[in-house]
Amino acid sequence: MRVLHIVTGLAAGGAERQLHLLLRHLPAHQQCEVLALTNPGTVAEALRADGVTVHHLGMRGNRDLGALPRLVRLVRAGRYDLVHTHLYRAQLYGRTAARLAGVRAVVSTEHSLHAGVIEGRPVTRGVKGLYLAAERLGSTTVAVSRQVAQTLRSWGVPPARIELIPNGIDTSRYRLPPAERAAVRRRLRAELGLPYGGWVVGGVGRLVPGKRFEVLVEALAELDPATRLVLVGEGPERAALERRAAELGVRDRLVLTGERDDVPELLAALDVLAAPSTAETFGLGVLEGLAAGLPVRYSACPALDELPPRAAPQARRVPSEPAAYAAALRDLRPLSGHTADPLPHPPAVGHYDIVRVAADLGALYDRLARV
Incomplete structure (x- = not known):
């Protein structure tokens, strides 16, 4: 055919x-x-x-x-x-x-x-x-x-x-063997100027108003100064996000990668995925974060809404507001030490x-x- x-x-x-x-x-x-x-x-x-x-x-x-x-x-x-x-x-x-x-x-x-x-x-x-x-x-x-x-x-x-x-989602691409994942994490953190042992929040998607990445930039200003934010994607909101980060004094803590074709590997360099968009038709980025073994905080994801809550226990819905994301991300940050071990695949990943x-x-x- x-x-x-x-x-x-x-x-x-x-x-x-x-x-x-x-x-x-x-x-x-x-x-x-x-x-x-x-x-x-x-x-x-x-x-x-x-x-x-x-x-x-x-x-x-x-x-x-x-x-x-x-x-x-x-x-x-x-x-x-x-x-x-x-x-x-x-x-x-x-x-x-x-x-x-x-x-x-x-x-x-x-x-x-x-x-x-x-x-x-x-x-x-x-x-x-x-x-x-x-x-x-x-x-x-x-x-x-x-x-x-x-x-x-x-x-x-x-x-x-x-x-x-x-x-x-191609689940096999997001689940790297432990040694390979550690090597990828170390390489990409060095490439992006991120401390290997630091705590990194990430978002994935086009830099457009609907993704509401400004919520994460404003939340960053309320988090520990050692926290970094990585946004993977490109779009017309890039300059506005940079300006807002500069106004809040967090421009040096924000990394904009631009358009990339190695998203599964980049996710291995993160500690948590945040998705503040309130208007999604599916929520692919949330599923990708779960497939990479990350805890996920999101505001809209029809893909998860259509499954029982136990299908993705490491995902939590958060109001799309800076204070709410700051609180949710602060609660996730380890009190001491640092672990890069991925979480197990939830049932939602296999379903999709x-x-x-x-x-x-x-x-x-x-x-x-x-x-």
């Missing part, structure tokens, strides 16, 4: 990294290629390194309608059995192009949808109307959580056209293992291709 994944861009965001991970674990008979409408960033490089063919359409913006006929020609020439779209712009153009090219099986994954927000932007009447019009051109919309599925139903998408397949998730998606592909 030939499958084309169409995605808006391939920078190192959550949806893009999830696509890369899925392609590594889909059944071998499903031969996949990827097309980025724009911005073929670090994930495109990683895909090519894995041997995946990556196309770049060179789209100039949301209203570059001239990209549509080029996309139709590419889909038709590829003779694909199924097209799978990801993210809003790719959903609009990709579903339309697939239908015009004669592809019958068209899937879309909804990665980031709330009642009034899609991919961090407010949902206007026009945005919603275009979304629903494009949805009707597809076969199935995959929701990454029950929360997303509920939003789709509230918008009027028929339940029969919604498939719940959550995001997944990428092997199981990819098998479910592969089964959906096979079912739709037979229709």
